Amino acid sequence: MTDSNKPGSAKPRVRAAADKRRRLTTEAARILHEKGVERTTLADIARAADVPVGNVYYYFKTKDDLVRAALSEHSAHLDTITARLEELADPRARLRTLIEAWIDQREVAARFGCPTGTLAVELDKRADGTLDAEAGAVIGRLLEWVARQFGALGMEDPEGLALSLVSSYQGMSLLTNALRDPEITxxxxxxxLAWLDSLQPQG
Incomplete structure (x- = not known):
């Protein structure tokens, strides 16, 4: 009996395949953020993930498949961030910590912009798919989470406040990137932060 036929021998192969897919997805999210969709090649991602370029097609048939994987990575990253923020008892502290995280990422924003925002804008220029809507859905989830925090604080119009906060973030990320000036963020x-601290619950 060869090693490949021994009971349980498939498990390492499954784990190896899952690890390759994970590396490809992670690097796709990073490189697409840094270079954009049009300038990124499957070879770029394969090289960064240390996966032979021919193997990429086993996991992702097209670049769009990799873009979808990158969007899933952004979504999972959002879930991780919000789960950590939920550990804070005070919704205002959650929002403050979120804003502080944005500030901490100002150098990255100066070089590449907001990961999901820049991807959404680029995908919107394409006329051959629905990936722009998938990128927008990730931003929509952030809006919903922020609105829930304002609602928990008893604020009037939590959805409107969430829109103000997230659009301010997108705007400062855009200007920070366009002017290559992290001090804008x-x-x-x-x-x-001062605006958030000034808000008072209704009635």
């Missing part, structure tokens, strides 16, 4: 983030 630092200054505007401080304004957002």
């Amino acid at each position: 630092a200054r505007e983030g401080a304004r957002l």
Whole structure:
């Protein structure tokens, strides 16, 4: 009996395949953020993930499949962040910590912009698919989470406040990237923190 036929021998292969897919997905999210969809090749992602380029097609048939995987990575990252924030008892502290995380990422924003926002804008320019809607859905989930925090604080119009907060983030990320100036995010983030602290529950 060869090793490949021994009972249980398939498990290492399954784990290895899952690990390759995980590496490809992680690197797709990173490289697409840094280079954009049009300038990224499957070879770029394979090289970064240390996977032979021919093997990429076993996991992802097209670049769009990799873009979807990258969007799933963004969604999972959002879940991780919000789960950690939920450990804070106070919804206002959750929102403050979120804004502070944005400020901490200002150097990355200066170089590449917001990961999901820039991807959504680029995909919107394409006329051959629905990936822009999938990118928008990730931003929509962030809006919903932020609105729940404002609602938990008893604020009037939590959805409107969430829109103000997230659109401010997207705007400062865009300007930070366009002007290559991380201090824009630092200054505007401080304004957002002061604005958040000034809000009072209704009635």
